[in-house]
Every structure is written in C-alpha cells, then in structure tokens.
Amino acid sequence: MKYCSECGQTVSKKIPEGEDRLRYVCTSCDTIHYQNPRIIVGTLPVYGEQVLLCRRAIEPRKGFWTLPAGFMENGETTLEGAVRESWEEARANLGNENLYRLFDLPYINQVYMFYRADLADLNFSAGPESLDVALFDEADIPWDEIAFPVVADTLREFFEDRKQGVYPVRVSNTEPVWHKEKS
Amino acid sequence: MKYCSECGQTVSKKIPEGEDRLRYVCTSCDTIHYQNPRIIVGTLPVYGEQVLLCRRAIEPRKGFWTLPAGFMENGETTLEGAVRESWEEARANLGNENLYRLFDLPYINQVYMFYRADLADLNFSAGPESLDVALFDEADIPWDEIAFPVVADTLREFFEDRKQGVYPVRVSNTEPVWHKEKS
Numbered sequence: 001m002k003y004c005s006e007c008g009q010t011v012s013k014k015i016p017e018g019e020d021r022l023r024y025v026c027t028s029c030d031t032i033h034y035q036n037p038r039i040i041v042g043t044l045p046v047y048g049e050q051v052l053l054c055r056r057a058i059e060p061r062k063g064f065w066t067l068p069a070g071f072m073e074n075g076e077t078t079l080e081g082a083v084r085e086s087w088e089e090a091r092a093n094l095g096n097e098n099l100y101r102l103f104d105l106p107y108i109n110q111v112y113m114f115y116r117a118d119l120a121d122l123n124f125s126a127g128p129e130s131l132d133v134a135l136f137d138e139a140d141i142p143w144d145e146i147a148f149p150v151v152a153d154t155l156r157e158f159f160e161d162r163k164q165g166v167y168p169v170r171v172s173n174t175e176p177v178w179h180k181e182k183s
Numbered sequence: 184m185k186y187c188s189e190c191g192q193t194v195s196k197k198i199p200e201g202e203d204r205l206r207y208v209c210t211s212c213d214t215i216h217y218q219n220p221r222i223i224v225g226t227l228p229v230y231g232e233q234v235l236l237c238r239r240a241i242e243p244r245k246g247f248w249t250l251p252a253g254f255m256e257n258g259e260t261t262l263e264g265a266v267r268e269s270w271e272e273a274r275a276n277l278g279n280e281n282l283y284r285l286f287d288l289p290y291i292n293q294v295y296m297f298y299r300a301d302l303a304d305l306n307f308s309a310g311p312e313s314l315d316v317a318l319f320d321e322a323d324i325p326w327d328e329i330a331f332p333v334v335a336d337t338l339r340e341f342f343e344d345r346k347q348g349v350y351p352v353r354v355s356n357t358e359p360v361w362h363k364e365k366s
Binding site: 037079 | 191192201218221254258294311352354
C-alpha cells in the first residue's frame with residue numbers, strides 16, 4: 001500500500017493514537033487503512049467411499065490435486081462461499097454440509113475452513129480453474145501430488161475419523177510448508 | 184474506495200476478465216482491489232459457574248455488555264487474536280480454549296468466532312475499551328443490556344450445553360438485528 005484509497009495522497013506507516021501497532025495511515029486525510037486476514041472456504045465432497053479432488057489449472061501448484069476452495073467473498077456466508085467454490089472448480093452439487101476443519105495460517109494472513117459435504121450426484125466436471133476432477137478411494141489418493149498441506153491434513157484426518165464415524169471440528173495452526181519452500 | 188492504493192490514480196467498478204462480479208479496478212495500472220469479509224475473534228471466559236462479560240466503553244453499543252472480542256489482526260491465529268482481545272478488553276488470563284461458535288454475518292461482511300475458555304484467575308479488570316468487567320451467574324445475565332445478538336446467542340447456547348456438559352462447535356447465519364435497527 002502506497003496511496004490512500006479515500007483521497008489518493010500518500011500513506012505512511014505509523015502507530016495511530018490509542019493503538020499499539022503500525023498501520024498504514026494517510027498523510028493527508030488521516031484515514032487508517034486496516035489490513036486483516038482473509039478467509040479461504042472449501043469443501044471435502046464425499047461420495048460413498050470416495051472423495052472428490054480437483055487438479056489445479058492455475059498457479060500456485062498448477063497440476064497438483066486439491067479440495068475445491070477459494071477466497072470467501074463479501075456478502076456470502078462461509079458455507080455459501082464453500083459451496084460456490086465447489087461449483088466453480090468442480091461443478092459439484094453438494095448437500096448435508098458440516099464444518100469440519102479450520103486452519104490458521106498466520107504466516108500468510110489466511111484462515112482456511114473446510115466443510116464436509118455429501119456429493120449429491122456424479123454430474124461433476126472441471127470448471128475453468130481445474131484441469132480435471134475425479135473421485136478417489138483412500139488407497140488411490142495421490143499423496144505426492146496434493147497441492148497444499150491443509151488439503152493433505154484434512155484428507156488424512158477424514159479417513160481416520162471415518163473409522164469411528166465421528167467428525168469433530170478441528171482447529172490447528174499449520175506450518176505452511178509450501179509457502180516456506182517458495183520464499 | 185476511490186483511489187488505487189498502488190499508484191494513486193482513480194479506480195472504477197468493473198468485472199475483470201475471467202471473473203463474474205464487480206471489483207474496484209485501477210483505471211491506470213489495472214490492479215484489482217479485492218474486498219473480503221473480516222474476522223472477529225473473541226472468547227467466552229468461564230469461571231466455575233460464572234461467565235465474564237465486559238461493559239463497552241466505545242460505540243457501537245456503548246454501555247452494553249459483551250463478550251471480549253475484536254478484529255483479528257494479520258500475523259496471528261484465530262485463537263491468538265481471541266486471547267489478545269480478552270486481555271485488551273478484560274485483562275483476562277485464560278486457558279483451555281476450544282472453538283465453540285462461528286457466526287456468519289454476510290450483511291456486514293463479517294465472520295465471528297468465539298472460543299470457550301477457562302478464566303485462570305480473578306485478576307481481571309477493565310481495559311481501555313471497557314467501562315467494567317464482571318462475572319455473572321446465569322440467573323444474573325443482563326439479557327436486556329447485551330450488546331449484540333451473537334453474544335446473547337452464544338451465552339444462551341452455552342448455558343443450554345452446560346446442562347449436558349457437551350459443547351459442539353456450532354455454525355449459523357444470524358440476522359444482525361442491531362445492524363438492521365441502525366440502518
């Protein structure tokens with residue numbers, strides 16, 4: 001951030017009165033420009049014994065497999081965003097969604113949320129951001145080609161939880177390995 | 184948003200290529216300025232049979248009682264943010280935190296998350312954004328002076344869940360009554 005989005009003049013970093021951390025503040029109109037974490041919402045679509053994965057058509061991690069997910073938009077709920085992304089990336093028709101996994105990624109200012117969902121039918125197909133969409137049995141998951149650690153963690157936990165048939169909502173901090181590798 | 188934070192020129196609303204919704208886009212450098220929901224994190228501090236509430240020293244809802252909560256900052260986890268806000272508003276020392284409640288407030292582009300937590304000691308006090316901090320038995324909760332519906336809902340559900348001693352993570356859309364009243 002270099003300029004004030006309200007008046008177009010330059011911003012500088014300073015600690016506003018009554019606060020305790022550096023913010024971008026306009027040098028002309030004094031507007032404080034807060035920057036906050038962004039939410040990524042997605043689903044774990046389940047069909048019988050199988051789960052749905054998408055092969056990414058875009059960077060980062062183009063060609064790798066992922067769960068459908070993307071940035072939550074203004075004006076929608078976390079579930080609406082998760083269902084929207086699942087449609088955009090996999091043309092997946094879902095039902096019976098339940099919050100399943102929350103990941104904090106403070107290094108990149110993101111919070112991930114995955115809903116477990118039933119895939120309602122087999123009419124899925126690759127959306128514009130996917131090269132391919134397919135169902136996988138646990139034994140066939142391409143673990144070496146999973147796009148992000150949060151996806152691998154969610155899948156591993158799901159297969160473990162499935163043995164008991166109980167799916168507690170889990171929260172954890174995750175070291176974003178792929179981000180560290182890139183930086 | 185009127186000006187580009189990258190180059191200082193004007194922005195206009197248009198649908199970028201490959202997208203499906205209006206964004207602020209710079210008329211000079213073409214930077215797309217995404218706007219996303221913000222996360223509010225807080226806690227429900229529990230001490231024996233009692234819960235801790237803060238009386239707000241600031242608008243909105245100045246003078247009303249609330250759970251400690253505030254905007255999540257970059258570089259922290261949801262739990263770190265919730266604990267930080269509990270310290271800032273109530274000087275509360277917490278432990279044994281568990282995610283308890285997620286509220287979607289799409290009308291104001293917010294997602295609320297509350298962690299249940301044990302209040303570790305009685306060394307709490309009002310921070311700069313609170314007029315008062317106090318422990319309440321269920322029978323003494325000032326229901327008519329609760330600042331926000333998400334706080335009242337979380338408290339009601341907690342007292343209900345406490346009867347069973349089981350605290351499932353709940354997600355729901357909530358009609359933001361206080362916001363409708365104001366607009």
